[in-house]
Amino acid sequence: MSAAPTSTPDRFASARRLRGFIRKEFIQVFRDPSSIGIAFVLPVVLLLLFGYGVSLDAQDIRLAVVVDQPSHDAQSFIGEFERSHYFIVLPMADQRQAEHALRARQADAILRLQDDFAARMQPGPAPAPIQLVVNGVDGNTARQVDAYVHGVWRRWLVQRAADSGDPLGMAVVLEPRVWFNSELRSRNFLIPGLVAVIMTLIGAMLTSMVIAREWERGTMEALLSTPVRTWEILAGKLIPYFVLGMGGLTLSLAMSVWLFQVPLRGSLVVMFVTSALFLITALGMGLLISSIARNQFMAGHIAIITTFLPAFILSGFIFDIHSMPDVVQAVTYIIAARYYVSILQSVFLAGDVWVVIWPNAIALVLMSFVFLALVRRSMRKGLG
Amino acid sequence: MIARLLALILKELLAIVGDNRSRTIIMVPPFAQTLVFGFAATYDLSDVPYAVFNEDRGPVARELLAGFSGSSTFRLEAVIDQERQITTMIDSRRVLMVIRIPPDFSSDVLSGGTGKAQIIVDGRNSNTALLAQSYAESIVTAFDEQWLADHGGRAPPSAIVTRSWFNPNLRTQWFFVPGIIGLLSLVVTTMVTALSVAREREMGTFDQLLVTPLRPFEILIGKIVPGMLIGFFEATIVVLLAIFLFRVPFRGDLLTLYVGTGCFLLSAIGVGLAISSISVTMQQGLLGAFMFLVPAVILSGFTTPIANMPVLVQRLTLINPLRYFVVVLRGVFLEGANLPMLADQLWPMLLIGAVSLTIAALLLRRRMY
Numbered sequence: 001m002s003a004a005p006t007s008t009p010d011r012f013a014s015a016r017r018l019r020g021f022i023r024k025e026f027i028q029v030f031r032d033p034s035s036i037g038i039a040f041v042l043p044v045v046l047l048l049l050f051g052y053g054v055s056l057d058a059q060d061i062r063l064a065v066v067v068d069q070p071s072h073d074a075q076s077f078i079g080e081f082e083r084s085h086y087f088i089v090l091p092m093a094d095q096r097q098a099e100h101a102l103r104a105r106q107a108d109a110i111l112r113l114q115d116d117f118a119a120r121m122q123p124g125p126a127p128a129p130i131q132l133v134v135n136g137v138d139g140n141t142a143r144q145v146d147a148y149v150h151g152v153w154r155r156w157l158v159q160r161a162a163d164s165g166d167p168l169g170m171a172v173v174l175e176p177r178v179w180f181n182s183e184l185r186s187r188n189f190l191i192p193g194l195v196a197v198i199m200t201l202i203g204a205m206l207t208s209m210v211i212a213r214e215w216e217r218g219t220m221e222a223l224l225s226t227p228v229r230t231w232e233i234l235a236g237k238l239i240p241y242f243v244l245g246m247g248g249l250t251l252s253l254a255m256s257v258w259l260f261q262v263p264l265r266g267s268l269v270v271m272f273v274t275s276a277l278f279l280i281t282a283l284g285m286g287l288l289i290s291s292i293a294r295n296q297f298m299a300g301h302i303a304i305i306t307t308f309l310p311a312f313i314l315s316g317f318i319f320d321i322h323s324m325p326d327v328v329q330a331v332t333y334i335i336a337a338r339y340y341v342s343i344l345q346s347v348f349l350a351g352d353v354w355v356v357i358w359p360n361a362i363a364l365v366l367m368s369f370v371f372l373a374l375v376r377r378s379m380r381k382g383l384g
Numbered sequence: 385m386i387a388r389l390l391a392l393i394l395k396e397l398l399a400i401v402g403d404n405r406s407r408t409i410i411m412v413p414p415f416a417q418t419l420v421f422g423f424a425a426t427y428d429l430s431d432v433p434y435a436v437f438n439e440d441r442g443p444v445a446r447e448l449l450a451g452f453s454g455s456s457t458f459r460l461e462a463v464i465d466q467e468r469q470i471t472t473m474i475d476s477r478r479v480l481m482v483i484r485i486p487p488d489f490s491s492d493v494l495s496g497g498t499g500k501a502q503i504i505v506d507g508r509n510s511n512t513a514l515l516a517q518s519y520a521e522s523i524v525t526a527f528d529e530q531w532l533a534d535h536g537g538r539a540p541p542s543a544i545v546t547r548s549w550f551n552p553n554l555r556t557q558w559f560f561v562p563g564i565i566g567l568l569s570l571v572v573t574t575m576v577t578a579l580s581v582a583r584e585r586e587m588g589t590f591d592q593l594l595v596t597p598l599r600p601f602e603i604l605i606g607k608i609v610p611g612m613l614i615g616f617f618e619a620t621i622v623v624l625l626a627i628f629l630f631r632v633p634f635r636g637d638l639l640t641l642y643v644g645t646g647c648f649l650l651s652a653i654g655v656g657l658a659i660s661s662i663s664v665t666m667q668q669g670l671l672g673a674f675m676f677l678v679p680a681v682i683l684s685g686f687t688t689p690i691a692n693m694p695v696l697v698q699r700l701t702l703i704n705p706l707r708y709f710v711v712v713l714r715g716v717f718l719e720g721a722n723l724p725m726l727a728d729q730l731w732p733m734l735l736i737g738a739v740s741l742t743i744a745a746l747l748l749r750r751r752m753y
Contacts, residue, residue, distance in 0.1 A: 006499055027426075034501045034671065042675075044607075049679055053697040054688050056511045100547070103719075108691075121541050128542040136551030137718050139559050140427040140511070146546050147518045157540055169539065171531040172448060172499045174524040176517045179474060181507030189509050206675060209667055297583055298405060300670040301575055305413045308573070308678060313421050318687055320512045322480070324431050328423045355476040 003014030014229070021228055029240040038205050039244035043252045046198050047191075051260050056186035056318075058144045064090045064098040064107035073117030073160075077130075081111070086148050102135055109134045109145045139269045141267065180265075180349040191260050192344035195252045196278070196337045201313040202248055203282025204289065204303045205239045211379070212290040212299035220379075230376050238283055238372075245279045256348070258353040266347035270357060274347070277364040278340040282307075284371030285336065291378045312335035339363045385602075390437030392598060392606035394442060394617040396461050400576055400610055410576070414568045418625045421567075425560035425687075429515050434459035434481040435473045442490020444499060444531075451523045454484065458519070481505050481516050488744050493531070550718045562713035563686040565622040565633045568708050569645070574673050577656030580607055582669035582747070600749045604741065607660075609652055615649040616642075626717070635720030643723060644712035647733040651705035661747040668746045680706050708733050 029035050029050035063081060067074050081087045090107055092098040101107040110133040119127035134142040134150055183186045214220040223233060253271065256262045264271075286303065313319060315337035316329075321329055332338050339360040346356045401407045404442065434452065438445055442740035452458050461479045464470065473479045484502040493499040503520050507513045526583035532539050568646050593603060623641070624631045683690075684706035690698055701707045709728040715721030715729075723730075 011444045034667065038671070046678065049697070049700075050682050053683050053693045053701075055692040057692060058689070059692060117542075123541070127539055130542055130544045132544055132546045134546065134548050134550035136554050137559060137714050138689060139548075139551055139554035139556040141691075142548055142551075142554050143515065143518065147514070150521075150544060153542075153544055157542070169532060170528060171493050171535075172444075172501060172524055172528045174521055175500055175502045175522070176505060177502065177508040178510075178513050178517070181510050181513070184507060184510040184514050186510045189511075201674070201678065205671070209670065210646075213667075260647055296666045296670070297579055298409065300579065300666070300673070301406075301409050303670075304571060304575060304674070304677065305409070305417070307548050308674075308681075309417065309421070309567070312681070312687075313424050316509075318511075319425055319427070320429065320509060322432065323426060323428060324424050328420055331420055332424075346477075349508050350475060353475045 007229045014232070015227060015357045018232050018235060021232055022239050025236040026240045029244065035206060035241070035244060038202060040251065041107060043198050043202055043248040044255065047252050047255055050194050050198075051187070051191055051255070054190050056140070056190070057184075058141050058148070059086065061105045061109065061145050061148065062090055063087045064101050064110045066091045066092045066095050066098050066110065066112040067115060069115035070208050073121045074165065075111045077153075077156050078311040080152050084148075084152055091378070094122070096295055104134065108141070109149070111149065131134050176293060186256060188196050188262050188349060190318065191256045193258060193315070193341050193350045195249075196315060196340045196344060197251060197308070197311045197317055199245070199249055199279065200282050200307050200337045202354050203245055203279055204286040204307040206245060207237065207283050207286030208289045208299045208303040209296050210237055210290055212293050212296045215294045216296060224379075230379050232375055233379065234287070237287060238280070241283055242279060243285060246276065246291060249275050249279060262348050265351040267352055270352050271347050274340070274343045274357065274361055274364070277361060277368065278336065281336040281364050281368040283373065284368050284375065287375045288378075291375050310335050314338065317341050336364065336367050388598065389602055389605060390661040392602065392607045396580070396606045397610040397613065399495070400614065407606050410572060410614060414572065414621050418564055418622050421564055422557070422561050422625065422630050427511065427515065427555070429457055429512065429519065431459045432457055432481065432516050433479045434458050434483060435462040435464050435470075435479045436460065437467070437470060437482055437484045439466050439487045440485045442494075444490040444493045448482065448485070448501060448524070448527050450529050453525050455519070455523060470504055474504065476608045477506065480512065481520070483520075490687040534725060535661070557630065558632050558718060559714065560686070561626045561632050562717045565619055565626065566648065566684070567681060567686060567710040568622055569615045569619045569649065570706050571677060572618050573611050573649055574653045574656045576614055577607060577611045577653050578659040578673035578676075579666055581657070581660040582663045582666045585664060586666055592595075600745055603747055604748065606658065607657060608741075611653040611656070612646075612649050615650040615652070617643065618667055619645050632717055634717055636716035636722065638728065640721065641716045642672045644709065644716065644726065644730060647737070648705055648709040648712070649732050650737035651733040651740070652682055654737040655705070655745065657744040658740040658747070680704050685710050702732070703736065705733050705736050
């Protein structure tokens with residue numbers, strides 16, 4: 001088995017053997033409806049569910065409003081919130097009622113205008129304070145609510161200054177411009193990320209139990225005692241699942257573009273080549289898990305622990321990798337999904353940015369080589 | 385009967401933790417994952433790389449930029465002097481943000497007008513972009529107010545004072561770490577229970593169990609109790625890490641925490657056993673576990689709020705036990721919530737547990753006779 005194929009007849013024999021072996025694996029895979037279900041049905045169902053379900057855009061913020069003393073200014077200010085489609089205004093009798101609503105999770109924030117609000121809006125030494133109370137348990141939503149309230153407030157001040165002909169004194173203003181996703185729609189980056197998480201899962205599920213099952217049933221020993229080489233077994237296991245996986249991946253990408261309307265600014269070629277690289281890495285990881293575990297119970301367990309949660313939390317799909325501590329950032333380098341998420345977000349939203357694509361694609365190639373080499377080694381060892 | 389049941393529970397527990405490798409797989413990951421995820425899962429920004437494109441060179445621009453370089457949120461990565469470099473910097477992800485100061489900025493401000501500073505933000509991750517933008521906005525607002533105060537300008541006629549309950553600095557780590565308790569105990573209990581019946585079926589030991597005098601509900605209890613023990617063990621590890629390592633304030637009481645955990649574990653084990661009794665092979669069991677776990681985690685409100693989902697998906701989350709437990713955990717930790725305050729989160733979990741265990745018992749009985 002260790003000798004390299006040198007003579008021509010041997011090489012022909014090898015090619016024929018490989019073809020036959022792959023055909024056998026194909027028949028085995030396609031006879032089992034569960035792999036087709038995993039490859040095609042699962043990504044569609046999960047992407048449908050998560051594509052609609054996962055969003056970071058706060059909407060319908062329930063704002064409990066307390067106005068101690070009605071006035072023209074108070075009315076026009078609250079009116080701005082009623083017109084904004086981000087807010088649902090809940091008028092409250094007093095601060096106590098509002099605090100009760102916030103505590104009972106019936107309101108997301110309290111906006112209070114105290115009784116001297118109108119008086120202090122007139123030119124004077126100190127500005128009129130507007131009290132905003134947010135529920136800090138969900139810090140991210142609280143920050144968004146704060147930012148939206150500030151936005152409404154700024155708009156109101158500008159409008160009020162224009163109406164009264166009294167210019168608004170501001171020395172410096174900031175003009176933000178957001179590239180690639182100007183309306184800041186979180187789905188535009190979450191959906192490419194979800195495709196990466198889902199495909200990590202599919203790749204590992206398709207292959208993680210394959211070799212473990214063969215060991216458990218003893219058919220692996222039988223296979224190893226035939227003249228089939230280890231790398232041929234590997235190719236035979238990998239190619240059918242790769243074909244299936246690419247089918248599922250294509251469906252997911254098509255759904256992202258047509259159903260979820262994520263703009264695709266890069267080229268299809270780049271997207272498919274990098275997706276294929278990622279899929280090989282994910283399948284390789286599944287094969288590695290199953291050749292290490294040797295039984296299906298362990299393989300399943302390891303697959304869930306090492307694929308889904310790390311891809312979900314450490315890939316940069318939702319949490320910004322830059323903001324993690326250095327040690328944790330170092331851990332993210334061994335997560336294949338990290339590279340794919342980076343590529344997909346760029347190819348979808350920015351275009352074919354080669355400085356992003358090259359390093360990440362090379363990382364994927366390296367990872368897949370390492371995985372497959374490890375699988376090959378652990379299969380050889382099993383023989384002894 | 386009690387002795388018989390105890391013996392069965394012991395046997396089931398040994399089946400899970402008796403083997404060295406499977407004990408490792410249950411004990412080690414919660415430690416490691418809590419450590420890594422606890423630090424990784426945050427929406428707070430720090431060290432955001434930015435570049436400066438200053439066409440002004442005046443004193444006001446210098447002062448404004450000092451506000452950015454002095455902030456721990458931002459880290460100056462490069463100073464550029466050509467417009468086309470903005471594209472290179474942002475496209476390559478070397479910086480998340482470019483601050484551009486136009487040529488007449490300082491003179492505008494000094495002559496009593498309004499200076500307009502521009503920021504260009506990479507929107508590939510819109511949440512990060514939104515946060516970076518609002519941090520920048522607050523630096524500029526603070527600078528504006530200071531400038532007006534120092535130079536006798538007229539401040540805006542009103543100001544917003546924001547107070548935040550339970551989490552004054554809005555640290556999102558406090559939001560995620562309690563959630564990890566639910567996340568990891570869900571994964572372990574589901575995995576342990578979802579494959580338990582199928583494993584016995586595949587190994588043939590289920591038939592042996594059937595010829596013993598044990599009744600179906602006893603067999604079920606024999607599978608529930610070990611899952612509970614393992615779940616409580618996992619949860620306790622993560623709770624200890626949350627309090628002593630991550631320093632998340634624990635404002636509630638342990639009784640509420642453990643009653644909540646008990647209700648949750650019952651529902652998770654119930655779902656796991658229902659999956660287990662439906663599936664004939666381990667592969668089906670594993671597939672079922674995946675199909676439950678993945679949506680349960682992603683649609684639990686752990687990372688993205690349930691309130692942001694469309695109504696239909698929101699209704700679907702009502703059958704997700706993790707959804708309730710995440711609220712219980714955050715309530716106990718941050719809000720100091722007690723049992724009566726959390727009652728509306730506890731009974732749905734008990735209901736899910738009761739329904740799924742009934743399904744498991746019925747299926748087990750039908751397959752037995």
